[in-house]
Amino acid sequence: MKLELGKIFIHDVQFAERTYVENGTLYVCRQEIISLVLEDDRLVSADVDLAKPGESVRIAPVKDVIEPRVKVEGDGGLFPGIINKVRQVGAGRTHALVGAAVVTSGRIVGFQEGIIDMSGEAAKYTPFSRTNNVCVIFRAKEGIDAHEHETAGRLAGLKVAAYIGEAARELTPDEIVTYETKPYLEQIAEYPDLPKVGYIHMLQSQGLLHDTYYYGVDAKKFIPTFMYPTEIMDGAIVSGNCVAPCDKVTTFHHLNNPVIEDLYKQHGKDLNFIGVILTNENVFLADKERCSDMVGKLVEFLGLDGVIITEEGYGNPDTDLMMNCRKATAAGAKVVLITDEFPGRDGKSQSLADAVPEADTVVSCGQGNLIIHFPPMDKVIGTLEFVETMIGGYEGSLKPDGSIDAELQIIIASTIANGYNHLAARTY
Incomplete structure (x- = not known):
């Protein structure tokens, strides 16, 4: 499968009477976006604002981030099973507005x-302080069920x-960058002397608003499966969860998964990138055992020499x-884990x-318990009303001057925990 x-690199975003791109600037029509959002009768109001790198702007609470893309050649459309019909994606050509985000x-x-x-200080910790952001602020009708609220948003x-x-x-x-993964036997034959490497991609799927979607299907409803990496790069997986913001895999991150990107860069040089084993994160022990057994079986069946494993969330998904680590190792693969850490504010607890x-x-993407200071911003997009009840906030977090x-x-x-951030940890 070749994608x-x-x-198309975007360096600025501005409002205009229509939506188009010219000389690296994305122009968006505010009213057309509002009208599109309000087609959903679960939403009673909507607004659009812009946030650019370096501005004194705070966006909160953030639900998802998505890179604007369009499928121009090949089967299927963007986000199949959700806003387009269910068709396999991952082949043909897709255009992306790189440097822009919704x-x-x-x-x-x-x-x-x-x-x-x-x-400010907090901007250096998120990649989205460097994107030109089209912010969609919506309000759902009163009394709406939380799951319907999430779906509408x-x-x-x-x-x-x-x-x-x-x-x-x-x-x-x-x-134009070309990515290709061939059918298994062809892929093996092409680089017979290179180690066969796969990526075990764990999706948050524990329910209670901790959900991810695979071709429109809630990830908790499928069993571990094999995917061409280009399917993920082409919109087959969509975030729908409210997991802790620090390690939330947004839809943007699924489209721009750095593990997949880096494995493709080494493909045919240092390794033979076979593909992705897609699995979920479960609540009950029996389901964890069942799915990890199947992950180990796929590692063995594919004859993988090495795997990289990433998770989403922390706590329960660590199991x-x-x-997955233990059973992939037992199947004969060398395993590298990518994760983040939560050792407590004093750094003394088990990570x-x-x-x-x-x-x-283990590759660490940093620890999330560090207390930092957010200086006040001149403008807030959204609301700071919920800061003290958000993960990482606490009573007294929000100061009278708007600092946090x-x-x-x-x-x-x-x-x-897939590495698309600006933190790391080193052992000396």
């Missing part, structure tokens, strides 16, 4: 939405990203992570809720 990703915000659904600062962001992405359809990309002897090679003291985990993607 061409055409990148950020959804509004009154809180759960308690695990987060914050993006566009400047999720669809609003995806529809707006697809709408903006259409501006890239007829453009000539600034850069899924360790089970992960579970551990096994096989977990002897909170744990690092309140920032979107600050310690995200």
Whole structure:
């Protein structure tokens, strides 16, 4: 399966009477976006604002971040099973507005939405302080069920990203990158002397607003399966969860998964990138055992020499992570884990809720319990009403002048456990 990703680089975003791209600037029509969002009768009001790198702007609470894209060649459409019909994606050509993002915000659904600062000390911890953000702020009708609220907000962001992405359809990309994974036997034959490496991609799927969607299906409803990496890069997986903001895998991160990107860069040189084993994170022990058994079986069946494993969330999912590690090792693969840590504010507690002897090679994306200071911003997009009840916040976090003291985990993607962030840890 071969995917061409055409990148159109965006350096600025502005409002205009229509939506288009010119000379690296994305122009968006505010009223058309509002009208699109309000097609959903579960939402009673909507607004659009812009947030650019370096501005004195705080966005809160953030629900999802999506990169605008459009499928220009090949089967299927963007986000199949959700805003387009169910068709396999991952082949053909897709155009992306790189440097732009749609950020959804509004009154809180759960308690695990987060914050993006566009400047100041806290800005350096999130990759989205560097994107030109089209912020969609929505309000759901009173009394709506929390799951319906989440669904309406999720669809609003995806529809707006697809709408903006259409501006890239007829453009000539600034850069085209080609990614290809061949059918298994062909892939093995092409690089017979290189180690066969796979990626075990764990999706948050524990329910109670901790959900991810695979071709429109709630991830808790499928069993571990194999995916071409390009399917993920082409919108087959969508975030729908309210997991802790620091390690929330937004839809943007699924489209731009750095593990997949880096494995492709080494493919045919140092390793043979076979593909992705997709699995979920379960609540009950029996389900954890069942799914991790199947992950181990797929590792063995594919004859993988090495795997990288990433998780989403922390605490309960750490057990899924360790089970997958232990069983992939037993199947004959060398295993590298990528995760973040939560050792308490004093740094003295165990960083992960579970551990096994096989977990002897770990890449850390930082720890989320560090207290940092957020200076006041000139402008807030959304509301600060819920800061003290968000993960990482606490009573007294929000100061009268609009500044905040909170744990690092309140920032979107600050310690995200696939490495698309700006933190790391080293052992000396």
